[in-house]
Amino acid sequence: MPQSPETNRRFVLNQRPKGEPDENTLRLETEKAPETGKGEMLLRTVYLSLDPYMRGRMSDAKSYAAPVEIGQVMVGGTVSRVVTSDVEGFAPGDWVLGFTGWQDYAVSDGTMMRNLGAAPTKPSWALGVLGMPGFTAWSGLGEIGNPQPGETVVVAGATGPVGGTVGQIAKIRGARAVGIAGGPEKCRHAVEVLGFDACVDYKAGDFEAQLEKATPDGIDVYFENVGGKVLDAVAPRLNTAARVPVCGLISQYNATALPDGPDRMGWLMGLILRQRLTMRGFIVFDDFGHLYGDFAREMTGWVEEGRIAYREEVIEGLEQAPEAFVGLLKGEAFGKRVIQVGPEE
Amino acid sequence: MPQSPETNRRFVLNQRPKGEPDENTLRLETEKAPETGKGEMLLRTVYLSLDPYMRGRMSDAKSYAAPVEIGQVMVGGTVSRVVTSDVEGFAPGDWVLGFTGWQDYAVSDGTMMRNLGAAPTKPSWALGVLGMPGFTAWSGLGEIGNPQPGETVVVAGATGPVGGTVGQIAKIRGARAVGIAGGPEKCRHAVEVLGFDACVDYKAGDFEAQLEKATPDGIDVYFENVGGKVLDAVAPRLNTAARVPVCGLISQYNATALPDGPDRMGWLMGLILRQRLTMRGFIVFDDFGHLYGDFAREMTGWVEEGRIAYREEVIEGLEQAPEAFVGLLKGEAFGKRVIQVGPEE
Numbered sequence: 001m002p003q004s005p006e007t008n009r010r011f012v013l014n015q016r017p018k019g020e021p022d023e024n025t026l027r028l029e030t031e032k033a034p035e036t037g038k039g040e041m042l043l044r045t046v047y048l049s050l051d052p053y054m055r056g057r058m059s060d061a062k063s064y065a066a067p068v069e070i071g072q073v074m075v076g077g078t079v080s081r082v083v084t085s086d087v088e089g090f091a092p093g094d095w096v097l098g099f100t101g102w103q104d105y106a107v108s109d110g111t112m113m114r115n116l117g118a119a120p121t122k123p124s125w126a127l128g129v130l131g132m133p134g135f136t137a138w139s140g141l142g143e144i145g146n147p148q149p150g151e152t153v154v155v156a157g158a159t160g161p162v163g164g165t166v167g168q169i170a171k172i173r174g175a176r177a178v179g180i181a182g183g184p185e186k187c188r189h190a191v192e193v194l195g196f197d198a199c200v201d202y203k204a205g206d207f208e209a210q211l212e213k214a215t216p217d218g219i220d221v222y223f224e225n226v227g228g229k230v231l232d233a234v235a236p237r238l239n240t241a242a243r244v245p246v247c248g249l250i251s252q253y254n255a256t257a258l259p260d261g262p263d264r265m266g267w268l269m270g271l272i273l274r275q276r277l278t279m280r281g282f283i284v285f286d287d288f289g290h291l292y293g294d295f296a297r298e299m300t301g302w303v304e305e306g307r308i309a310y311r312e313e314v315i316e317g318l319e320q321a322p323e324a325f326v327g328l329l330k331g332e333a334f335g336k337r338v339i340q341v342g343p344e345e
Numbered sequence: 346m347p348q349s350p351e352t353n354r355r356f357v358l359n360q361r362p363k364g365e366p367d368e369n370t371l372r373l374e375t376e377k378a379p380e381t382g383k384g385e386m387l388l389r390t391v392y393l394s395l396d397p398y399m400r401g402r403m404s405d406a407k408s409y410a411a412p413v414e415i416g417q418v419m420v421g422g423t424v425s426r427v428v429t430s431d432v433e434g435f436a437p438g439d440w441v442l443g444f445t446g447w448q449d450y451a452v453s454d455g456t457m458m459r460n461l462g463a464a465p466t467k468p469s470w471a472l473g474v475l476g477m478p479g480f481t482a483w484s485g486l487g488e489i490g491n492p493q494p495g496e497t498v499v500v501a502g503a504t505g506p507v508g509g510t511v512g513q514i515a516k517i518r519g520a521r522a523v524g525i526a527g528g529p530e531k532c533r534h535a536v537e538v539l540g541f542d543a544c545v546d547y548k549a550g551d552f553e554a555q556l557e558k559a560t561p562d563g564i565d566v567y568f569e570n571v572g573g574k575v576l577d578a579v580a581p582r583l584n585t586a587a588r589v590p591v592c593g594l595i596s597q598y599n600a601t602a603l604p605d606g607p608d609r610m611g612w613l614m615g616l617i618l619r620q621r622l623t624m625r626g627f628i629v630f631d632d633f634g635h636l637y638g639d640f641a642r643e644m645t646g647w648v649e650e651g652r653i654a655y656r657e658e659v660i661e662g663l664e665q666a667p668e669a670f671v672g673l674l675k676g677e678a679f680g681k682r683v684i685q686v687g688p689e690e
Contacts, residue, residue, distance in 0.1 A: 263604045265610050269597075269613075280623040281623075282621055
C-alpha cells in the first residue's frame, strides 16, 4: 500500500518485546490523514531512519529517555516535506528534518524541526552522516576518544553510519583506523571505500587472532557501539590510558537475561584501574548538543570535499520497517538503513 | 629485635602469594648494615607505610608497575633519618621521604628523595595525608570526580588515609560526603571527627538499605577504592553523568579466581551507557604528578588550618609488618597504618 493523501499509516507499540522484537511488537494502524490548525504545518514523511537506540525505547527499563508508551507511534528520525504550512520559515515543498516517527504524516508547529531548504543535495543524509549518527561519531570520537596521530582507533559496525564515520575521522586526525564488521564484503568496503587501515571480520573463526594482527601496537581508542564478543576481544588489547567512548551495545539489546558466569564485572574494573582507562557513556545531544553547529560545519565540509564517504541502504515501504529494524539489530544492514516511506516529489 | 646500627633487617619476597599473603610470602633476612660511598648517604628507616597497592607488587600479573622480584626487598614508602651524608642538600639528622622498602637501612644518592627538613611537625604524615594517599584523594577527586556544591560523594574506607581525605575535601567543596566503613566505631569517627554527613557500615545486614537512606538524591561521585559488594550497592544509585575515579579495588586483590556468574560485565557497560557515566582508572603520579606542588601547598594549608583531620595507627616493630599488612587488606586498619621501624631520635 503506497502513501496516500487521505490516510495516515502508522506503527504503534503494541506490546513490549521480550528479547527480539516480533510481529506482535508493533501494530500497523490506518487513520484519516491529520488536519492542521493555526500556526501548524503538515509534514509528509519521505525517509524514516532506523537506529539501534529504538530497541531501548520499546522497553520500560530505566534509561536516559522515556519509553514509547503502548499504543503510541514508534519514535524515529524522519526527513519529510512540507505539504501545507502556517509556520513562519517553512514553505510547502521544503525538506524538514524532524522526529515524527514511523508514520506517513505529522502535524508540527515547527518546534524541534530543522528546515533543510527546498533542494538539499542528499535529503536522506540528514539521517546519517550529516545528522545524529554522524554527530555521534564526531563528538564521541573527538570529545572522549581524542585520538592522537599514530594512535590506533578500533570501531565495530565499520560500514555503518556511526562506525564508518568514526574510522574516517580517525584517519583525518592521523590515527590508524581498524574496523570490525560482519563478513568479507563489508570488510573490503571498509578498507577500499572508507579507507580503514584494516578491517576484521567478527564472524571469522580466528577473529581474535586477526584483531591482534591488525593492532600490533595495541588499541588507544575503542569506540564502543556493540559490546559482547567484540569487547571481549578488544579489552585485553587496550593500551595504558586508552579511552573508550561508550555509544552503544547493540549485541546485548535483545538479551533477556545476564549471560552465564564467571562474573567479569570486577575483572573489568581491574582493567580500568591497571590500564588507567577512561570509559565514558554518552548520549549525543545531552552531552554534546552545544557542539552541533561545529559538527555541521566541519562534517558538511568534509563530505563536500569527498573526505568522508557514506553508504546508504534504502528500503522501500513503511510496511518493511519492522523487519528491517530486526535485521539491523542482527547486523544485517550494510550502510545506513533508511526506509523510504513515500516518494521524494 | 630492635633496630641496631650494625645490622640491616629486611623483608624480601620469598614466593608469590596465591590469594592472601601468608608466612611464606615474605622472608626476614638480616645482613650487615650497608656502607656508603662517595656521593651517597645512609638512611635509617623510622616509619614504613603500609598500602594496599603492595599486594599488586607481590604478583607478576600485568600491571602498571613492575612486580617485586623474588629475593628483592619488598617495596614501600618510608620516612627515614639521614645517618651520614655525602649528598648535597641532605645533612645528618634530616628527615627524608623516600621509597626505600621494608628494611632498616638504605643507601641513596638522593634521587627521588624528598627532604622534609630537620624538624617536621609530624614526620609520618608524609606517608599519609601529606603524601601519596593524600595526593591520591586530592587529585582523583578533584581531577576526575570534580564534585559540585550540593552533589553527593560516596567513598569507602572512610577512616583511611585516602577515603577520609576524599570525604573531607568533598565537604570543603560544598558537596555532601557519605562514607562507607566497617563497623559502628569507624562510622562514628567518620561522622564525628572527619565531618562526613553520613557513614554506612558495610558489615551491617541492612547495608544496602542504609546506603539508600544516606543517599536520597543518588550518587554523583563514587570514589572507587574497594570494589566488590560496595560497588554492587553503589552502582544502581549512580546518577546520570556521575563520575567514578577508580583508585583501587582492595576487596578483590586476594582473589584467585573470578566470582561465579552471572556475568555482569555487559550489565556494567550498559550502566555506563544509560547513565552516561565516566569511569577512569588512575595511578596518581603517572596521571597527576605535574600537580604535586599544587597539592602540597593546598593540603598543607588545610591541615594547618585544622580543616582536614587525620588518624594514624602506628604499629611498633618491623617484624609486625607482614601481619599488619594482611590485616590492612582485610579492612582491619583504623586510620592510616604505618610501621614504626625505629625510634625517631
